[in-house]
Amino acid sequence: MSLTFGFSSMVSAHEFLHPDSLTAFMQNDQYLSIGIAAYAVGKGGVEWEFLKNTEADPTNKSFSVPGGYPNIKMSVKNTGSQPFRVVVQHAARPSVILFDVTVPANGLETPFIDNDYNPKVPIGNYLITLYGGTAAPKGTLDINNSCILWPSD
Known part of the structure; x- marks a missing residue:
């Protein structure tokens, strides 16, 4: 078994990507995992834990998108008993x-994931709002921006 590290040709003609900004692990000519190097992730990300929340509609959290980091990935885990809604709005x-x-x-x-698709992701501050309806949302939310495209999970 051999493992190969690095990427060389995952970029279209209109995108610039530094070869060290992605990592992949290849085994038997197939990529096993792909990740974004730490320096490609921008500032302004949010880690929000609301595991013991008691309100159906919690207050907003803010999230910032700086210039040059228009690719957004949000991961949400719902540990409650009812679905809830998440809105991220400029x-x-x-x-x-x-x-x-x-x-x-x-x-x-x-x-x-929103990799700066239509509409384009403008820079600035965003509000993250949870809507639980009749139940209090419980769980975690992580949101980050990147200067390169997020790989699809």
Whole structure:
């Protein structure tokens, strides 16, 4: 068994990617895993734990998208008994919504990715809001930005 590290040709003609910004592990000519190098992830990410939440609609958390880091990945785990909704919306331009998703109550981490697709992801501050309806959302939320595309999980 041989393992090969690194990437060389995962970029389209209109994208620039430093060869050290991705990592992959290859076994028998198949990639086993892929990740983004730490320096490719921007500042302003949020790790939010609401495991003991008692309110159906918690207050907003803020999230920042700096220039040059338009690729967004959000991972949400619902440890409660009911599904809840997550909305990530631009603070100054409410019509810009990155995510409006319902997270099932299955205890599994669910990833959501926006790799600067239409509409383009504008820089600025965003509000993250949880809507539980009749139940208090319980779980965790991690959201980060990157200067390169997030691999799909």
